[in-house]
Amino acid sequence: MNPDVFTFLVGGRAGQGVKKAGEVAAHLFARLGRHVFQMDDYQSLIRGGHNFSVVSTAVREITSHTMKADLVVALDERSLNLHRTHLADAGVIVCDACASDGGVVSLPMGEEAEAYTRPELRAGVGAVACLCAAIGMDAGGLESVVRSEYPDADNNVAYARTIHQLAAARIRGRFALKKGDRERPLLTGNQAIALGAAAGGLDFYAGYPMTPSSTILHFLARHDEDLGIVVIHPESEIAVANIAVGAAAAGARAMVGTSGGGFALMEEALSLAGMAETPLLCVLSSRPGPSTGVPTYTEQADLGFALHQGHGDFLRIVASPGSVAEAYLLTAEMLALVWRYQAVGTLLTEKHLSESQMTVDFDPASAAWAEPVLGGGDGYVRYERTEDGVSPLAFFPSRNPVKWNSYEHDEAGITTEDAGLIAAMHDKRDRKLAPLIEHLKTLRTVNRFGDDGPVVVTYGSTTMSVLEALHVGSLTATVVQPVYLRPWPAWELGDLAGREVVVVEQSSTGQFARLVAEKTRAVPARVIRRYDGRPFEPDELAGELGSAFSDLGKEVPR
Amino acid sequence: MTREQPDALLTQAEKTWCPGCGNFGIMNAFRGAIRVLGERGVPREMIVMCAGIGQHAKIFDYMNLSGFYSLHGRSMATAQGIKLANPDLKVVDFVGDGDAMGEGIAHMIFAAKRNADITVVMHNNGIYALTTGQRAPTTAKGVRGPSTPRGNTEEPLNPIALMLEAGATFVARGYSGRIEQLTELMVSAIEHEGFSFLDVLQPCVTFNDTYDRYNEGTEEISGPLDFEAALALSRRADPVPLGLFYRGTRETQERAVAGERNPVRDHPTRQERLEAVIRLIGA
Numbered sequence: 001m002n003p004d005v006f007t008f009l010v011g012g013r014a015g016q017g018v019k020k021a022g023e024v025a026a027h028l029f030a031r032l033g034r035h036v037f038q039m040d041d042y043q044s045l046i047r048g049g050h051n052f053s054v055v056s057t058a059v060r061e062i063t064s065h066t067m068k069a070d071l072v073v074a075l076d077e078r079s080l081n082l083h084r085t086h087l088a089d090a091g092v093i094v095c096d097a098c099a100s101d102g103g104v105v106s107l108p109m110g111e112e113a114e115a116y117t118r119p120e121l122r123a124g125v126g127a128v129a130c131l132c133a134a135i136g137m138d139a140g141g142l143e144s145v146v147r148s149e150y151p152d153a154d155n156n157v158a159y160a161r162t163i164h165q166l167a168a169a170r171i172r173g174r175f176a177l178k179k180g181d182r183e184r185p186l187l188t189g190n191q192a193i194a195l196g197a198a199a200g201g202l203d204f205y206a207g208y209p210m211t212p213s214s215t216i217l218h219f220l221a222r223h224d225e226d227l228g229i230v231v232i233h234p235e236s237e238i239a240v241a242n243i244a245v246g247a248a249a250a251g252a253r254a255m256v257g258t259s260g261g262g263f264a265l266m267e268e269a270l271s272l273a274g275m276a277e278t279p280l281l282c283v284l285s286s287r288p289g290p291s292t293g294v295p296t297y298t299e300q301a302d303l304g305f306a307l308h309q310g311h312g313d314f315l316r317i318v319a320s321p322g323s324v325a326e327a328y329l330l331t332a333e334m335l336a337l338v339w340r341y342q343a344v345g346t347l348l349t350e351k352h353l354s355e356s357q358m359t360v361d362f363d364p365a366s367a368a369w370a371e372p373v374l375g376g377g378d379g380y381v382r383y384e385r386t387e388d389g390v391s392p393l394a395f396f397p398s399r400n401p402v403k404w405n406s407y408e409h410d411e412a413g414i415t416t417e418d419a420g421l422i423a424a425m426h427d428k429r430d431r432k433l434a435p436l437i438e439h440l441k442t443l444r445t446v447n448r449f450g451d452d453g454p455v456v457v458t459y460g461s462t463t464m465s466v467l468e469a470l471h472v473g474s475l476t477a478t479v480v481q482p483v484y485l486r487p488w489p490a491w492e493l494g495d496l497a498g499r500e501v502v503v504v505e506q507s508s509t510g511q512f513a514r515l516v517a518e519k520t521r522a523v524p525a526r527v528i529r530r531y532d533g534r535p536f537e538p539d540e541l542a543g544e545l546g547s548a549f550s551d552l553g554k555e556v557p558r
Numbered sequence: 559m560t561r562e563q564p565d566a567l568l569t570q571a572e573k574t575w576c577p578g579c580g581n582f583g584i585m586n587a588f589r590g591a592i593r594v595l596g597e598r599g600v601p602r603e604m605i606v607m608c609a610g611i612g613q614h615a616k617i618f619d620y621m622n623l624s625g626f627y628s629l630h631g632r633s634m635a636t637a638q639g640i641k642l643a644n645p646d647l648k649v650v651d652f653v654g655d656g657d658a659m660g661e662g663i664a665h666m667i668f669a670a671k672r673n674a675d676i677t678v679v680m681h682n683n684g685i686y687a688l689t690t691g692q693r694a695p696t697t698a699k700g701v702r703g704p705s706t707p708r709g710n711t712e713e714p715l716n717p718i719a720l721m722l723e724a725g726a727t728f729v730a731r732g733y734s735g736r737i738e739q740l741t742e743l744m745v746s747a748i749e750h751e752g753f754s755f756l757d758v759l760q761p762c763v764t765f766n767d768t769y770d771r772y773n774e775g776t777e778e779i780s781g782p783l784d785f786e787a788a789l790a791l792s793r794r795a796d797p798v799p800l801g802l803f804y805r806g807t808r809e810t811q812e813r814a815v816a817g818e819r820n821p822v823r824d825h826p827t828r829q830e831r832l833e834a835v836i837r838l839i840g841a
Contacts, residue, residue: 185839185840187839195835195838195839198831198834198835199831199832199835201825201826201828201831203643203821203822203825204639204642204643204821223838226834226837226838227831227834227835227838228819228821228824228826228830228831228834229821230642230643230815230816230819230821231815232642232815234635234638234668235664235665235667235668236664238632238635238664238665239635239664239665239668242628242629242632242635242636242639242665243635243636243638243639243642244639245626245628245636245639246608246626246628246635246636246637246638246639246640246641246642246643247639247640247642247643247821248639248643249626249636249639249640250606250639250640250643250644250647250822251643251644251822251825252639252642252643252644252821252822253825254639254643268629268632269629269632272628272629272632276626364832364835364836364839365832365836367832367835369828395644395822396603396606396624396625396640396644396647397601397603397604397606397624397646397647398603398624399603401603401622401623401624401625402624402625403618403624403625403626403627404625404626404627405618405626405627406611406627406628406629407627409627412569413627414569414571414619415571415616415618415619415627
């Protein structure tokens with residue numbers, strides 16, 4: 001039970017406006033000054049099936065939804081059956097003309113919608129009307145919400161008022177929501193990534209549609225003129241990555257985004273960027289794999305892939321944000337780093353962060369700004385062997401040719417097979433690692449939450465689940481979240497050597513636990529894994545953490 | 559032809575093409591084209607070259623020009639990225655027939671489809687030369703090679719017809735043995751606003767020596783022709799037509815995507831960008 005959290009869950013078929021109803025609820029809560037976390041569970045289809053949106057809200061910071069819903073609006077029979085089990089104590093479930101037994105409020109939502117064109121699309125509006133009635137919002141308040149959020153406003157308002165009246169008769173004011181301190185912006189992880197990149201100086205984004213990365217492409221394409229960013233959707237991920245490499249060589253701060261399968265197709269171009277030292281940032285938003293896997297769900301099984309992307313030795317930077325706000329700042333920071341060190345960066349995230357929406361508290365102006373080390377003029381060569389390995393950049397047009405090369409090359413960028421030069425150019429590129437590490441030491445490469453109790457090591461979107469689980473379970477622990485995964489922030493993690501820790505991750509084989517053990521010499525005494533495509537549920541995770549903590553220090557077979 | 563005079567357009571890199579290789583003719587035509595373009599007000603630093611991987615691509619090391627020595631089959635994508643980032647540049651992409659009609663054929667078709675304003679010069683020797691003479695997508699059926707010891711089992715592609723159908727707005731064929739015509743075609747291709755495809759017949763003296771065939775069996779056409787006539791002529795194999803098949807006008811990719819903006823030149827200030835971001839966050 002989360003007494004300080006109110007959760008609204010709306011479920012139905014694809015095409016009934018389920019996700020939209022969740023978004024409207026999220027905005028409504030945010031306008032009350034509350035913190036919000038919205039998670040959408042949807043299938044890879046356009047019509048039918050079962051989708052739900054779950055929106056949790058509190059007057060404290062909240063970092064996960066919970067499945068224990070206080071108000072469930074089931075737009076079809078399947079949703080009713082599936083979500084009855086999730087109902088919180090004293091929760092209310094509203095359904096559309098279902099067999100009304102104990103505790104279920106049946107309203108003729110579908111029947112009332114028949115009076116309008118495209119009645120199926122009204123369902124979500126009906127769910128919002130039920131929510132407004134349940135939290136004691138009057139019809140006038142509901143009308144302004146519907147007008148600002150939905151098209152065909154007159155019809156939707158009329159329909160919403162009808163449902164509101166019916167719902168109010170049964171559940172008016174059942175849940176009193178306290179107002180919070182102030183209204184905060186709501187962002188999805190992908191919006192934060194797109195905006196963070198923009199704040200960092202992005203000029204160019206290329207993407208090929210692949211869930212759960214596609215909404216970065218959609219967001220930037222919709223706002224390309226507002227931001228002054230060129231956004232393209234070419235023929236394949238291979239084209240995406242190679243076009244981005246070309247754009248970066250011409251001086252455009254470029255980013256690409258994809259999921260596991262698309263990232264596999266980009267590999268060749270990432271090695272190209274590694275050899276040619278073309279600054280390039282890639283967003284890898286994971287879904288359950290391998291292969292096509294489960295497109296619209298979440299997993300953290302691309303960690304090893306992200307760490308080792310591309311063939312050959314070259315400078316890779318991999319980092320993974322643990323919240324939506326961090327996604328914004330980290331994307332800008334990564335763009336700045338790949339430009340400063342002419343490196344290939346991978347921002348590793350998951351569907352659970354990419355597509356979940358939450359209220360954020362951060363200063364957008366604190367984003368990093370990508371600036372290369374510039375050179376040029378007489379005697380300029382593209383690959384000057386400098387002390388720190390970073391060869392100053394010059395862009396076309398240039399009186400001294402700027403020659404980028406995928407072959408091993410000399411300082412001028414001309415192909416070489418000379419043994420001494422091959423080794424010397426490797427050394428030049430490898431020298432960039434040391435200054436990069438010194439730079440990283442000035443940044444926040446590891447987040448720590450709490451400083452007491454057992455140590456929980458986690459990363460990425462799972463961090464949000466862990467923090468919420470500790471809160472709802474009233475558990476004390478120190479949460480260690482490496483933000484940077486390559487180079488590994490060893491300077492921050494020395495205290496883990498030899499310690500028993502609990503690792504939480506979404507991979508069936510425990511990829512992160514192995515990485516932590518290898519890099520820190522910590523002992524992952526318990527590895528809590530979830531790999532069914534669903535994010536951790538805080539109440540369930542709290543139970544698992546509690547039992548893991550009580551087992552620590554005991555002799556247990558591993 | 560293999561001995562070069564010192565020339566600001568050339569690097570000091572050792573030329574490792576075989577003596578008599580058709581690639582020399584293509585490079586000489588390109589040098590000539592750069593001079594002509596210079597006289598017409600296009601400074602050489604505005605010309606940026608890309609290359610795939612193969613014998614053809616060594617032109618990148620030999621030319622003292624800016625650019626990107628890309629991957630096998632991907633240089634058309636690299637070239638499009640450069641052009642999208644800085645539309646003021648003239649981007650010339652040198653590709654092989656294996657490169658462009660094999661590994662990278664999707665990029666060729668889409669570059670033509672979207673009328674990317676780049677010039678693709680395809681060194682067409684009908685063979686994979688750098689990797690020791692395997693059949694290419696342009697190799698005739700029956701030809702033997704190390705990967706097809708009993709003869710090529712596939713029919714060859716017709717690059718001119720393919721590029722016409724895909725939407726290229728400048729389609730021409732030259733021959734490395736006719737440098738004057740090839741130079742003119744290159745100048746026109748680079749000047750053309752839109753996707754230019756220049757198929758260049760290029761004898762490979764080691765694996766596929768076609769000098770005799772092309773010295774005799776080619777015929778200059780007086781193009782451009784209308785689209786249907788160009789397509790019909792592209793199917794004629796003997797004599798092989800040389801010249802400008804087709805030239806059309808269509809909005810380029812760069813203009814369609816960014817209008818008059820030049821993303822690199824018009825890079826926003828940090829303050830401008832932050833203001834736009836903060837507006838979108840609604841903070």
